Amino acid sequence: MTMQLKDLGKAVLETQYAVRGPIVAKAQDMEREGREIIYCNIGNPQALEQKPLTYLRQTLALCQYPELIQQAAHLFPADVLENSQRLLVGIEHGMGAYSDSKGVHFIREAVAEFIHERDGIPAHPESIFLSDGASRAVQTVLRMLISGPHDGIMTPVPQYPLYSATITLYDGKQINYYLDEAHNWKLSKAMLEESIYEARRFGVKPKAICVINPGNPTGSVLDYDNIAMIIDFAREHKLTIVADEVYQDNIYLPTDKFVSFAKVMVERGVTDVSLFSFHSCSKGYFGECGQRGGYMEIRNLPKDVIAQITKLQSVGLCSNLTGQVAVYCVVRPPKPGQPSYDLYVAERDHILNGLKTRARVLAEGLNAIPGIECNVVAGSMYAFPKIDLPEGRTDEEYALALLEATGICVVPGTGFGQIPGTAHFRTTILPPTEKIKMVVDRLAGFHVNYR
Numbered sequence: 057m058t059m060q061l062k063d064l065g066k067a068v069l070e071t072q073y074a075v076r077g078p079i080v081a082k083a084q085d086m087e088r089e090g091r092e093i094i095y096c097n098i099g100n101p102q103a104l105e106q107k108p109l110t111y112l113r114q115t116l117a118l119c120q121y122p123e124l125i126q127q128a129a130h131l132f133p134a135d136v137l138e139n140s141q142r143l144l145v146g147i148e149h150g151m152g153a154y155s156d157s158k159g160v161h162f163i164r165e166a167v168a169e170f171i172h173e174r175d176g177i178p179a180h181p182e183s184i185f186l187s188d189g190a191s192r193a194v195q196t197v198l199r200m201l202i203s204g205p206h207d208g209i210m211t212p213v214p215q216y217p218l219y220s221a222t223i224t225l226y227d228g229k230q231i232n233y234y235l236d237e238a239h240n241w242k243l244s245k246a247m248l249e250e251s252i253y254e255a256r257r258f259g260v261k262p263k264a265i266c267v268i269n270p271g272n273p274t275g276s277v278l279d280y281d282n283i284a285m286i287i288d289f290a291r292e293h294k295l296t297i298v299a300d301e302v303y304q305d306n307i308y309l310p311t312d313k314f315v316s317f318a319k320v321m322v323e324r325g326v327t328d329v330s331l332f333s334f335h336s337c338s339k340g341y342f343g344e345c346g347q348r349g350g351y352m353e354i355r356n357l358p359k360d361v362i363a364q365i366t367k368l369q370s371v372g373l374c375s376n377l378t379g380q381v382a383v384y385c386v387v388r389p390p391k392p393g394q395p396s397y398d399l400y401v402a403e404r405d406h407i408l409n410g411l412k413t414r415a416r417v418l419a420e421g422l423n424a425i426p427g428i429e430c431n432v433v434a435g436s437m438y439a440f441p442k443i444d445l446p447e448g449r450t451d452e453e454y455a456l457a458l459l460e461a462t463g464i465c466v467v468p469g470t471g472f473g474q475i476p477g478t479a480h481f482r483t484t485i486l487p488p489t490e491k492i493k494m495v496v497d498r499l500a501g502f503h504v505n506y507r
Protein backbone atom coordinates (compact mmCIF):
# COMPACT_ATOMS: atom_id res chain seq x y z
CA MET A 57 0.00 0.00 0.00
CA THR A 58 1.27 3.49 -0.81
CA MET A 59 1.89 6.12 1.78
CA GLN A 60 -1.31 7.78 3.01
CA LEU A 61 -1.98 11.28 4.26
CA LYS A 62 -2.94 9.83 7.62
CA ASP A 63 0.63 8.51 7.95
CA LEU A 64 1.92 12.05 8.19
CA GLY A 65 2.43 13.82 11.49
CA LYS A 66 0.03 16.46 12.75
CA ALA A 67 2.76 19.11 12.67
CA VAL A 68 3.38 18.53 8.96
CA LEU A 69 -0.31 18.66 8.15
CA GLU A 70 -0.82 21.84 10.14
CA THR A 71 2.12 23.71 8.63
CA GLN A 72 1.00 26.48 6.30
CA TYR A 73 2.86 28.76 3.93
CA ALA A 74 0.46 31.23 2.36
CA VAL A 75 3.01 32.94 0.10
CA ARG A 76 2.82 29.86 -2.10
CA GLY A 77 -0.66 28.74 -1.03
CA PRO A 78 -3.92 27.94 -2.86
CA ILE A 79 -4.35 31.41 -4.39
CA VAL A 80 -0.99 31.07 -6.13
CA ALA A 81 -1.86 27.57 -7.33
CA LYS A 82 -5.08 29.00 -8.77
CA ALA A 83 -3.12 31.80 -10.48
CA GLN A 84 -0.84 29.22 -12.10
CA ASP A 85 -3.85 27.27 -13.35
CA MET A 86 -5.32 30.44 -14.83
CA GLU A 87 -2.00 31.25 -16.48
CA ARG A 88 -1.88 27.81 -18.08
CA GLU A 89 -5.34 28.55 -19.46
CA GLY A 90 -3.99 31.69 -21.12
CA ARG A 91 -4.85 34.43 -18.59
CA GLU A 92 -2.31 37.17 -17.95
CA ILE A 93 -1.31 37.09 -14.28
CA ILE A 94 0.61 39.78 -12.40
CA TYR A 95 2.40 37.96 -9.62
CA CYS A 96 2.56 40.25 -6.61
CA ASN A 97 2.65 37.41 -4.12
CA ILE A 98 6.32 36.73 -3.55
CA GLY A 99 9.55 38.67 -3.09
CA ASN A 100 11.27 37.06 -6.07
CA PRO A 101 12.71 40.06 -7.96
CA GLN A 102 14.25 38.29 -10.94
CA ALA A 103 10.94 36.58 -11.71
CA LEU A 104 9.60 40.11 -12.18
CA GLU A 105 12.12 41.43 -14.68
CA GLN A 106 14.87 42.58 -12.26
CA LYS A 107 18.26 42.02 -13.90
CA PRO A 108 21.09 40.31 -12.02
CA LEU A 109 24.18 42.37 -11.19
CA THR A 110 26.84 41.79 -13.85
CA TYR A 111 29.83 41.46 -11.51
CA LEU A 112 28.01 38.83 -9.42
CA ARG A 113 27.17 36.70 -12.45
CA GLN A 114 30.66 37.13 -13.91
CA THR A 115 32.20 35.97 -10.63
CA LEU A 116 29.88 32.97 -10.50
CA ALA A 117 30.66 32.08 -14.12
CA LEU A 118 34.41 32.16 -13.48
CA CYS A 119 34.10 30.10 -10.31
CA GLN A 120 31.94 27.50 -12.01
CA TYR A 121 34.20 27.27 -15.07
CA PRO A 122 37.69 28.48 -14.15
CA GLU A 123 38.96 27.68 -17.66
CA LEU A 124 37.33 30.96 -18.68
CA ILE A 125 39.95 32.85 -16.69
CA GLN A 126 42.56 31.83 -19.31
CA GLN A 127 40.40 31.24 -22.34
CA ALA A 128 38.07 34.23 -22.22
CA ALA A 129 39.87 36.78 -20.05
CA HIS A 130 38.97 39.53 -22.55
CA LEU A 131 35.28 39.13 -21.61
CA PHE A 132 35.82 40.01 -17.94
CA PRO A 133 37.05 43.13 -16.10
CA ALA A 134 40.49 42.72 -14.49
CA ASP A 135 39.20 43.04 -10.91
CA VAL A 136 36.58 40.33 -11.45
CA LEU A 137 39.26 38.02 -12.88
CA GLU A 138 41.60 38.66 -9.93
CA ASN A 139 38.86 38.38 -7.37
CA SER A 140 37.59 35.10 -8.78
CA GLN A 141 41.10 33.67 -8.81
CA ARG A 142 41.52 34.62 -5.15
CA LEU A 143 38.12 33.16 -4.38
CA LEU A 144 38.98 29.89 -6.11
CA VAL A 145 42.18 29.62 -4.07
CA GLY A 146 40.11 30.24 -0.93
CA ILE A 147 37.51 27.64 -1.92
CA GLU A 148 40.41 25.17 -2.32
CA HIS A 149 38.65 22.24 -3.97
CA GLY A 150 36.39 24.07 -6.40
CA MET A 151 32.64 24.42 -6.65
CA GLY A 152 31.97 20.71 -6.96
CA ALA A 153 33.39 19.71 -3.57
CA TYR A 154 31.78 19.97 -0.13
CA SER A 155 33.19 22.83 1.93
CA ASP A 156 33.53 23.00 5.72
CA SER A 157 30.14 22.57 7.38
CA LYS A 158 30.09 26.26 8.33
CA GLY A 159 31.06 27.28 4.81
CA VAL A 160 34.31 28.28 3.08
CA HIS A 161 36.56 30.00 5.63
CA PHE A 162 37.76 32.61 3.11
CA ILE A 163 34.12 33.65 2.49
CA ARG A 164 33.34 33.72 6.20
CA GLU A 165 36.33 36.02 6.66
CA ALA A 166 34.87 38.34 4.02
CA VAL A 167 31.49 38.30 5.81
CA ALA A 168 33.16 39.16 9.15
CA GLU A 169 35.01 42.08 7.50
CA PHE A 170 31.75 43.27 5.96
CA ILE A 171 30.05 43.34 9.38
CA HIS A 172 33.05 45.11 10.87
CA GLU A 173 32.96 47.78 8.14
CA ARG A 174 29.17 48.11 8.19
CA ASP A 175 28.83 48.45 11.97
CA GLY A 176 32.26 49.47 13.25
CA ILE A 177 32.30 46.50 15.64
CA PRO A 178 34.52 43.43 15.82
CA ALA A 179 33.26 40.34 13.98
CA HIS A 180 34.83 36.89 13.66
CA PRO A 181 34.72 34.31 10.86
CA GLU A 182 34.14 31.57 13.44
CA SER A 183 30.83 33.25 14.36
CA ILE A 184 29.60 33.10 10.77
CA PHE A 185 27.65 30.18 9.32
CA LEU A 186 26.92 30.18 5.58
CA SER A 187 23.54 28.72 4.70
CA ASP A 188 21.23 27.81 1.79
CA GLY A 189 19.45 31.16 1.90
CA ALA A 190 18.61 32.77 5.22
CA SER A 191 15.64 30.38 5.51
CA ARG A 192 17.73 27.30 6.29
CA ALA A 193 19.65 29.09 9.02
CA VAL A 194 16.44 30.45 10.58
CA GLN A 195 15.06 26.93 10.61
CA THR A 196 18.19 25.56 12.27
CA VAL A 197 17.96 28.17 15.01
CA LEU A 198 14.25 27.56 15.62
CA ARG A 199 14.98 23.82 15.73
CA MET A 200 17.50 24.45 18.50
CA LEU A 201 15.29 26.83 20.43
CA ILE A 202 12.18 24.63 20.47
CA SER A 203 12.91 21.78 22.82
CA GLY A 204 9.32 20.89 23.72
CA PRO A 205 5.68 21.79 23.03
CA HIS A 206 5.64 24.50 25.70
CA ASP A 207 8.52 26.45 24.21
CA GLY A 208 7.33 29.72 22.75
CA ILE A 209 8.82 31.97 20.12
CA MET A 210 7.71 35.59 20.11
CA THR A 211 6.84 36.49 16.55
CA PRO A 212 5.62 39.78 15.12
CA VAL A 213 2.11 39.93 13.74
CA PRO A 214 1.98 40.38 10.86
CA GLN A 215 5.04 38.21 10.13
CA TYR A 216 6.74 36.38 7.30
CA PRO A 217 5.29 32.84 7.37
CA LEU A 218 8.71 31.14 7.47
CA TYR A 219 8.40 31.74 11.20
CA SER A 220 4.85 30.53 11.80
CA ALA A 221 5.37 27.54 9.49
CA THR A 222 8.63 26.45 11.12
CA ILE A 223 7.34 26.91 14.67
CA THR A 224 4.34 24.72 13.79
CA LEU A 225 6.56 22.15 12.09
CA TYR A 226 8.80 21.86 15.14
CA ASP A 227 5.82 21.69 17.44
CA GLY A 228 6.53 24.87 19.33
CA LYS A 229 4.22 27.72 20.31
CA GLN A 230 4.00 30.97 18.45
CA ILE A 231 3.65 33.94 20.78
CA ASN A 232 2.16 36.79 18.78
CA TYR A 233 3.21 40.34 19.45
CA TYR A 234 1.21 42.86 17.45
CA LEU A 235 2.78 45.66 15.48
CA ASP A 236 0.92 48.95 15.68
CA GLU A 237 -0.64 49.63 12.29
CA ALA A 238 -1.99 53.02 13.37
CA HIS A 239 1.61 54.16 13.98
CA ASN A 240 3.34 52.84 10.87
CA TRP A 241 3.68 49.33 12.29
CA LYS A 242 5.76 50.51 15.24
CA LEU A 243 6.90 47.99 17.76
CA SER A 244 6.15 49.03 21.33
CA LYS A 245 7.31 47.77 24.68
CA ALA A 246 3.70 47.69 25.89
CA MET A 247 2.80 45.22 23.10
CA LEU A 248 5.78 43.02 23.94
CA GLU A 249 4.93 43.02 27.66
CA GLU A 250 1.31 42.21 26.96
CA SER A 251 2.12 39.28 24.70
CA ILE A 252 4.71 37.69 26.99
CA TYR A 253 2.38 38.07 29.95
CA GLU A 254 -0.44 36.35 28.07
CA ALA A 255 1.85 33.52 26.91
CA ARG A 256 2.99 32.81 30.46
CA ARG A 257 -0.58 32.88 31.67
CA PHE A 258 -1.30 30.00 29.27
CA GLY A 259 1.72 27.99 30.41
CA VAL A 260 3.96 28.80 27.45
CA LYS A 261 7.67 29.25 28.12
CA PRO A 262 9.04 32.14 26.05
CA LYS A 263 12.46 31.25 24.65
CA ALA A 264 13.17 33.81 21.96
CA ILE A 265 11.95 36.90 20.17
CA CYS A 266 12.06 37.13 16.37
CA VAL A 267 12.34 40.55 14.79
CA ILE A 268 12.19 41.27 11.07
CA ASN A 269 13.91 44.55 10.24
CA PRO A 270 13.10 46.04 7.76
CA GLY A 271 9.74 44.36 8.11
CA ASN A 272 8.05 41.81 5.91
CA PRO A 273 5.15 42.32 5.21
CA THR A 274 4.97 45.71 6.95
CA GLY A 275 7.80 47.56 5.20
CA SER A 276 8.66 49.36 8.46
CA VAL A 277 12.20 50.17 9.61
CA LEU A 278 13.35 50.07 13.25
CA ASP A 279 15.57 52.79 14.67
CA TYR A 280 18.40 52.53 17.19
CA ASP A 281 16.20 53.21 20.23
CA ASN A 282 13.60 50.64 19.16
CA ILE A 283 16.33 48.02 18.85
CA ALA A 284 17.85 48.99 22.19
CA MET A 285 14.39 48.60 23.76
CA ILE A 286 14.01 45.10 22.29
CA ILE A 287 17.46 44.09 23.54
CA ASP A 288 16.59 45.34 27.04
CA PHE A 289 13.31 43.45 26.90
CA ALA A 290 15.09 40.26 25.81
CA ARG A 291 17.59 40.65 28.62
CA GLU A 292 14.90 41.23 31.22
CA HIS A 293 12.98 38.13 30.10
CA LYS A 294 16.03 35.94 29.31
CA LEU A 295 15.15 35.63 25.62
CA THR A 296 17.38 34.89 22.67
CA ILE A 297 17.08 37.37 19.79
CA VAL A 298 16.49 36.12 16.25
CA ALA A 299 17.10 39.16 14.01
CA ASP A 300 16.07 38.75 10.39
CA GLU A 301 17.95 41.47 8.54
CA VAL A 302 17.63 40.23 4.97
CA TYR A 303 16.13 43.57 3.80
CA GLN A 304 18.95 45.72 5.19
CA ASP A 305 19.60 47.30 1.77
CA ASN A 306 15.92 47.94 1.04
CA ILE A 307 15.36 51.27 2.79
CA TYR A 308 13.60 54.03 0.89
CA LEU A 309 13.16 57.08 3.12
CA PRO A 310 16.10 59.47 3.55
CA THR A 311 15.22 59.77 7.25
CA ASP A 312 15.70 56.02 7.89
CA LYS A 313 18.81 53.94 7.99
CA PHE A 314 19.54 50.32 8.71
CA VAL A 315 20.84 49.62 12.20
CA SER A 316 21.84 46.06 13.04
CA PHE A 317 21.06 44.32 16.32
CA ALA A 318 24.73 43.35 16.55
CA LYS A 319 25.84 46.99 16.47
CA VAL A 320 23.41 48.12 19.17
CA MET A 321 24.31 45.14 21.35
CA VAL A 322 28.04 45.68 21.10
CA GLU A 323 27.82 49.46 21.52
CA ARG A 324 25.73 49.05 24.65
CA GLY A 325 28.06 46.40 26.03
CA VAL A 326 25.37 43.68 26.19
CA THR A 327 27.02 40.30 26.58
CA ASP A 328 24.27 38.35 28.33
CA VAL A 329 21.72 38.14 25.48
CA SER A 330 22.27 35.62 22.69
CA LEU A 331 21.82 36.91 19.17
CA PHE A 332 21.35 35.21 15.81
CA SER A 333 21.23 37.57 12.84
CA PHE A 334 20.63 36.73 9.20
CA HIS A 335 21.40 38.15 5.79
CA SER A 336 20.81 36.86 2.28
CA CYS A 337 21.71 37.28 -1.39
CA SER A 338 18.01 37.00 -2.27
CA LYS A 339 16.96 40.55 -1.43
CA GLY A 340 18.52 44.04 -1.47
CA TYR A 341 19.52 44.92 -5.04
CA PHE A 342 20.95 41.43 -5.66
CA GLY A 343 17.66 39.57 -5.87
CA GLU A 344 19.50 36.28 -6.37
CA CYS A 345 16.76 34.15 -4.76
CA GLY A 346 17.55 31.11 -6.87
CA GLN A 347 21.22 30.94 -5.85
CA ARG A 348 20.17 30.15 -2.26
CA GLY A 349 22.89 32.04 -0.44
CA GLY A 350 22.68 33.40 3.09
CA TYR A 351 24.58 33.68 6.31
CA MET A 352 23.93 33.76 10.03
CA GLU A 353 26.07 35.58 12.57
CA ILE A 354 25.98 34.48 16.20
CA ARG A 355 26.87 36.46 19.31
CA ASN A 356 27.00 35.72 23.00
CA LEU A 357 26.78 31.96 22.80
CA PRO A 358 28.81 29.45 24.82
CA LYS A 359 31.18 27.11 23.01
CA ASP A 360 29.12 23.99 23.63
CA VAL A 361 26.04 25.56 22.01
CA ILE A 362 28.13 26.67 19.03
CA ALA A 363 29.34 23.08 18.69
CA GLN A 364 25.71 21.95 18.48
CA ILE A 365 24.97 24.46 15.70
CA THR A 366 28.01 23.21 13.80
CA LYS A 367 26.80 19.65 14.32
CA LEU A 368 23.38 20.48 12.87
CA GLN A 369 25.05 22.16 9.88
CA SER A 370 27.21 19.07 9.45
CA VAL A 371 24.15 16.85 9.11
CA GLY A 372 23.48 18.71 5.85
CA LEU A 373 27.24 18.59 5.05
CA CYS A 374 27.48 22.20 3.89
CA SER A 375 25.45 24.90 2.16
CA ASN A 376 25.65 24.99 -1.63
CA LEU A 377 28.81 26.54 -3.03
CA THR A 378 27.06 28.71 -5.60
CA GLY A 379 25.11 30.38 -2.79
CA GLN A 380 28.33 30.79 -0.79
CA VAL A 381 29.97 32.61 -3.72
CA ALA A 382 26.86 34.78 -4.15
CA VAL A 383 27.16 35.76 -0.47
CA TYR A 384 30.82 36.62 -1.09
CA CYS A 385 29.72 38.99 -3.88
CA VAL A 386 27.15 40.60 -1.57
CA VAL A 387 29.76 41.36 1.07
CA ARG A 388 32.62 42.18 -1.34
CA PRO A 389 31.26 44.46 -4.06
CA PRO A 390 33.67 46.23 -6.43
CA LYS A 391 35.55 49.16 -4.85
CA PRO A 392 35.78 52.71 -6.24
CA GLY A 393 38.46 52.87 -8.93
CA GLN A 394 38.17 49.20 -9.89
CA PRO A 395 37.17 48.50 -13.51
CA SER A 396 33.80 46.93 -12.63
CA TYR A 397 32.82 49.64 -10.13
CA ASP A 398 30.94 52.08 -12.37
CA LEU A 399 28.72 49.44 -13.91
CA TYR A 400 28.06 47.95 -10.46
CA VAL A 401 26.98 51.35 -9.09
CA ALA A 402 24.81 52.06 -12.13
CA GLU A 403 23.04 48.68 -11.87
CA ARG A 404 22.63 48.91 -8.09
CA ASP A 405 21.22 52.44 -8.19
CA HIS A 406 18.90 51.65 -11.06
CA ILE A 407 17.37 48.80 -9.04
CA LEU A 408 17.15 50.71 -5.77
CA ASN A 409 15.72 53.85 -7.40
CA GLY A 410 13.10 51.71 -9.16
CA LEU A 411 12.09 50.08 -5.87
CA LYS A 412 11.92 53.45 -4.15
CA THR A 413 9.66 54.89 -6.86
CA ARG A 414 7.41 51.84 -6.81
CA ALA A 415 7.16 51.87 -3.01
CA ARG A 416 5.82 55.43 -3.21
CA VAL A 417 3.59 54.95 -6.28
CA LEU A 418 2.02 51.84 -4.78
CA ALA A 419 1.30 53.27 -1.33
CA GLU A 420 -0.06 56.54 -2.77
CA GLY A 421 -2.17 54.66 -5.31
CA LEU A 422 -3.62 52.31 -2.69
CA ASN A 423 -4.43 55.18 -0.34
CA ALA A 424 -6.39 56.90 -3.09
CA ILE A 425 -8.81 53.94 -3.24
CA PRO A 426 -11.78 54.39 -0.88
CA GLY A 427 -11.79 51.50 1.61
CA ILE A 428 -8.05 50.77 1.39
CA GLU A 429 -5.47 52.19 3.79
CA CYS A 430 -1.77 51.66 3.38
CA ASN A 431 1.13 52.75 5.56
CA VAL A 432 4.26 54.26 4.04
CA VAL A 433 6.42 51.54 2.50
CA ALA A 434 9.65 52.59 4.20
CA GLY A 435 11.60 49.41 3.56
CA SER A 436 11.66 45.79 2.31
CA MET A 437 9.64 44.90 -0.80
CA TYR A 438 6.01 44.83 0.32
CA ALA A 439 2.89 46.77 1.20
CA PHE A 440 0.31 45.36 3.61
CA PRO A 441 -2.78 47.52 3.15
CA LYS A 442 -5.88 47.26 5.30
CA ILE A 443 -9.07 46.64 3.38
CA ASP A 444 -12.70 47.27 4.24
CA LEU A 445 -14.70 44.18 3.40
CA PRO A 446 -18.45 43.67 3.18
CA GLU A 447 -19.89 41.99 6.28
CA GLY A 448 -19.01 38.29 6.51
CA ARG A 449 -16.34 38.25 3.75
CA THR A 450 -12.77 37.10 4.42
CA ASP A 451 -9.55 38.37 2.92
CA GLU A 452 -9.01 34.92 1.38
CA GLU A 453 -12.27 35.30 -0.56
CA TYR A 454 -11.22 38.83 -1.50
CA ALA A 455 -7.81 37.74 -2.82
CA LEU A 456 -9.41 34.96 -4.86
CA ALA A 457 -12.03 37.28 -6.32
CA LEU A 458 -9.32 39.85 -7.10
CA LEU A 459 -7.31 37.21 -8.92
CA GLU A 460 -10.28 36.02 -10.95
CA ALA A 461 -11.44 39.52 -11.84
CA THR A 462 -8.09 41.20 -12.56
CA GLY A 463 -5.32 38.59 -12.80
CA ILE A 464 -3.53 40.23 -9.83
CA CYS A 465 -2.11 37.64 -7.45
CA VAL A 466 -1.69 38.86 -3.86
CA VAL A 467 -1.56 36.97 -0.57
CA PRO A 468 -4.43 37.31 1.94
CA GLY A 469 -3.50 38.94 5.23
CA THR A 470 -4.51 35.80 7.14
CA GLY A 471 -1.29 34.16 5.91
CA PHE A 472 0.81 36.70 7.84
CA GLY A 473 -1.44 37.18 10.86
CA GLN A 474 -3.42 40.31 11.71
CA ILE A 475 -5.50 41.72 14.54
CA PRO A 476 -8.73 39.70 14.62
CA GLY A 477 -11.52 41.56 12.87
CA THR A 478 -9.18 43.33 10.43
CA ALA A 479 -8.45 42.29 6.84
CA HIS A 480 -5.40 42.91 4.69
CA PHE A 481 -3.48 41.63 1.73
CA ARG A 482 0.20 41.64 0.96
CA THR A 483 1.52 42.77 -2.36
CA THR A 484 5.13 43.17 -3.46
CA ILE A 485 6.47 46.40 -4.96
CA LEU A 486 8.44 44.35 -7.49
CA PRO A 487 6.53 44.53 -10.79
CA PRO A 488 7.92 47.24 -13.11
CA THR A 489 6.51 50.73 -12.42
CA GLU A 490 4.11 50.65 -15.38
CA LYS A 491 2.67 47.37 -14.10
CA ILE A 492 2.40 48.76 -10.56
CA LYS A 493 0.28 51.59 -11.98
CA MET A 494 -1.85 49.02 -13.76
CA VAL A 495 -2.19 47.02 -10.52
CA VAL A 496 -3.41 50.12 -8.70
CA ASP A 497 -5.92 50.98 -11.45
CA ARG A 498 -7.31 47.46 -11.63
CA LEU A 499 -7.47 47.21 -7.85
CA ALA A 500 -9.38 50.49 -7.63
CA GLY A 501 -12.03 49.25 -10.06
CA PHE A 502 -12.26 45.88 -8.38
CA HIS A 503 -12.40 47.17 -4.80
CA VAL A 504 -15.21 49.62 -5.44
CA ASN A 505 -17.32 46.87 -7.05
CA TYR A 506 -16.47 44.33 -4.38
CA ARG A 507 -17.64 46.60 -1.60
Ligand SMILES: Cc1ncc(COP(=O)(O)O)c(C=O)c1O
Pocket residue numbers: 099188189190191192216218268272300302335336337338345348349350
Ligand atom coordinates in the same frame (compact mmCIF):
# COMPACT_ATOMS: atom_id res chain seq x y z
C1 LIG B 1 11.88 38.23 6.23
C2 LIG B 1 12.45 37.18 5.36
N1 LIG B 1 13.38 36.36 5.85
C3 LIG B 1 13.92 35.38 5.12
C4 LIG B 1 13.52 35.18 3.82
C5 LIG B 1 14.12 34.04 3.04
O1 LIG B 1 15.22 34.45 2.33
P1 LIG B 1 16.19 33.42 1.63
O2 LIG B 1 15.87 33.45 0.17
O3 LIG B 1 17.55 33.96 1.91
O4 LIG B 1 15.98 32.08 2.23
C6 LIG B 1 12.55 36.00 3.25
C7 LIG B 1 12.08 35.76 1.88
O5 LIG B 1 11.18 36.38 1.37
C8 LIG B 1 12.00 37.02 4.04
O6 LIG B 1 11.06 37.84 3.56
